[in-house]
Amino acid sequence: MSKNIVLQEQSYKSSEFFNEFISSGLYNLDKEILTFAFTKEDYHLQRLETNIATSQSAYTNLVNALTTQQKSLPYYSSSIDSLLALAEITRDSVTAYQEFSKTIIAQVRIDSIQEVTSMLQSNNNIKSENIGKRLEAHLKAFENTILKETQQEYDKATLENTWIQIFSILLGLPALLWIANYFKKEEIRRKKILKDWSESNRKYLFDPGTKTNEYTVELIETTITNLRKATSFVKNVTQGSGNVEWEGLTQENKNLNEENLVGELLRMQQHMKTVKENDEKRNWTNEGLNHLNTILRRESDLLILSDRILAELIKYIGANQGVLFMVNDSDEHNPYLDLKAAYAFNRKKYLSKQIRQGEGLAGQAWQEAETIYLKEIPQNYVRITSGLGDANPNNILVVPLKHEQIVYGILELASFKLFQPHEIHFVERITENIAVSFAAAKATENTAKLLDESKELSEQMRAQEEEMRQSMEELVATQEELQRNQQETNNLLQGINSTFGMIEYDTNGTIINANENFLQLMDYSLEDIKGKPHQIFMPDDSSAKQDYESFWHKLRLGQIQSGKFKRIAKNQSEVWLHASYVPLKNKSEQIYKVIKLATDITAEHRLQLENIERMEMIEVYEQEMRNTLEEMSAKHEEMVDKERRYLEQITLLETENEKLRNGLTTA
Numbered sequence: 001m002s003k004n005i006v007l008q009e010q011s012y013k014s015s016e017f018f019n020e021f022i023s024s025g026l027y028n029l030d031k032e033i034l035t036f037a038f039t040k041e042d043y044h045l046q047r048l049e050t051n052i053a054t055s056q057s058a059y060t061n062l063v064n065a066l067t068t069q070q071k072s073l074p075y076y077s078s079s080i081d082s083l084l085a086l087a088e089i090t091r092d093s094v095t096a097y098q099e100f101s102k103t104i105i106a107q108v109r110i111d112s113i114q115e116v117t118s119m120l121q122s123n124n125n126i127k128s129e130n131i132g133k134r135l136e137a138h139l140k141a142f143e144n145t146i147l148k149e150t151q152q153e154y155d156k157a158t159l160e161n162t163w164i165q166i167f168s169i170l171l172g173l174p175a176l177l178w179i180a181n182y183f184k185k186e187e188i189r190r191k192k193i194l195k196d197w198s199e200s201n202r203k204y205l206f207d208p209g210t211k212t213n214e215y216t217v218e219l220i221e222t223t224i225t226n227l228r229k230a231t232s233f234v235k236n237v238t239q240g241s242g243n244v245e246w247e248g249l250t251q252e253n254k255n256l257n258e259e260n261l262v263g264e265l266l267r268m269q270q271h272m273k274t275v276k277e278n279d280e281k282r283n284w285t286n287e288g289l290n291h292l293n294t295i296l297r298r299e300s301d302l303l304i305l306s307d308r309i310l311a312e313l314i315k316y317i318g319a320n321q322g323v324l325f326m327v328n329d330s331d332e333h334n335p336y337l338d339l340k341a342a343y344a345f346n347r348k349k350y351l352s353k354q355i356r357q358g359e360g361l362a363g364q365a366w367q368e369a370e371t372i373y374l375k376e377i378p379q380n381y382v383r384i385t386s387g388l389g390d391a392n393p394n395n396i397l398v399v400p401l402k403h404e405q406i407v408y409g410i411l412e413l414a415s416f417k418l419f420q421p422h423e424i425h426f427v428e429r430i431t432e433n434i435a436v437s438f439a440a441a442k443a444t445e446n447t448a449k450l451l452d453e454s455k456e457l458s459e460q461m462r463a464q465e466e467e468m469r470q471s472m473e474e475l476v477a478t479q480e481e482l483q484r485n486q487q488e489t490n491n492l493l494q495g496i497n498s499t500f501g502m503i504e505y506d507t508n509g510t511i512i513n514a515n516e517n518f519l520q521l522m523d524y525s526l527e528d529i530k531g532k533p534h535q536i537f538m539p540d541d542s543s544a545k546q547d548y549e550s551f552w553h554k555l556r557l558g559q560i561q562s563g564k565f566k567r568i569a570k571n572q573s574e575v576w577l578h579a580s581y582v583p584l585k586n587k588s589e590q591i592y593k594v595i596k597l598a599t600d601i602t603a604e605h606r607l608q609l610e611n612i613e614r615m616e617m618i619e620v621y622e623q624e625m626r627n628t629l630e631e632m633s634a635k636h637e638e639m640v641d642k643e644r645r646y647l648e649q650i651t652l653l654e655t656e657n658e659k660l661r662n663g664l665t666t667a
Helices: 002-039 042-072 074-109 113-122 133-171 173-205 216-238 261-298 302-317 360-368 421-496 516-522 546-556 602-666
Strands: 321-328 336-343 372-374 384-386 389-391 395-403 406-415 501-506 511-514 561-568 574-585 591-600
Touching: 002 042, 002 074, 002 261, 042 074, 261 302, 261 421, 302 321, 302 336, 302 406, 302 421, 321 421, 336 360, 336 406, 360 372, 360 395, 360 406, 395 421, 406 421, 421 602, 501 516, 516 574, 516 591, 546 561, 546 574, 546 591, 574 602
Parallel strands: none
Antiparallel strands: 321 336, 321 406, 372 395, 384 389, 395 406, 501 511, 501 591, 561 574, 574 591
């Protein structure tokens, strides 16, 4: 009898190892893969590797358990050999499925959804729910055989016990008492085994929360029934029946079954249900994006595009009203929101004013560049009207049309129903695509405007070039006249320069000598000026200046001083001289006197004053021409720079559009 119990325990261990092998190697693997696909957290990959290692360990334990049973049951050797062979085939299938799952993970890492779908469709023969069914069926059949044989052995032992009791009575009361004591101990041991078995059923299979009869047949039937329920439950869940319930599970005993097989099956059911719901939401999002992106690609007119995309979006998410604004920044210092489309909305509410940043919900969403979702809205903020009457919507969703942190517009939706998180996420994704379309349209509009400005500026430049040509002709004529006047001045200078005067000074500026030309020029005699200081020829306001001291200091240093000088003759008349003061050195290389060579340029000075006035007029005119040319050049450079920046922006937007299309096509 003890041997039968050992065989039962070995059979149960084989089933436990098989369940651990399949659960860790397949079901938990699927769970971690799906969780990683949604979260992209490497923590789930670590748990996946742990499950694979656990599965491999469970397989080893399963093989060892079957081998032990084979030694204990030599007459079942061929059946156990078949189970071992089938276990090896199942292990190979599990390993293949695990390798296939790693390939799926690699595709999920790079967000290649189409490749994952294609791989799943092309590998329909690898299904986690199919792997291990044959081995499970054979194990259950073998287990049932063992249990049946055990029951037969138990019945046989009971019968033998009956005969032994009769024999004991025949042998005598002492022997009967000894045998009775022996069977009492066996009964206690049997009850303990049945109690442990019952507790194991409650702990590992299902705990109904009520006391069960501890009879062998009932326990076996209960165990088999629960295992069949588990098999049926798993089958229904894997086939998509997310609402199947475990018979006998109530609110009262639900907390008792959180850590056993039923609890794990319920968690698996909830997980599969969540995965299915997420798949449906993802498919819904992708279908909506594909549909709306098709409209964005086909429509080029901005107003038609705005009307169509708003109407289709509202219909798709089941909203009731909506408006679409576009940022008008033609005045960089005073941008505002401009209404582009409205669906089942009163346009007069928005046509009568311009919405600035921070004004209302739309202006606030524009300023913050963040989505606003209100479930409690002001009374009469907006009303939804139909043939049956009108009512206030319960929910307002305001989403900025944002691309690369730049807001191009605002989308406002109103609905009676709540906006679900996946619907809000969908609206935020499609508004980014709408923002790209708005940006491209704005860039096209700005380019056209820039081309018009360029054309207008080119016409202005041609007109200014004509004015400049006429001005240049006038300037050439003026220069020719100036050259004629200069020639006259030169002729006059030649006559004046035919004579020049000379005067000598010591290093202190005292007059030493002067020639006749200089004396006549200044209306002095040599006696009048000899020994006198140089200041006698200077104007009254000049000799005290610092420049005068610097002038003589430079002469003492040997520096020649030349230039045009104003001097005063004896008769107090002004005489303008073109003179050079030349320091002379002695043999010791020391300055000992200064010679001045002077030419009377008083008449030339007067002519130069007249020419200076004319030149100043010409310079003023030339400066005006230069200012005009510089202004034209600056405008031209500004136009070229604007055109270059707009072309770069268009190229960047086209590149972003192409990337977005490629990303949507891949999705």
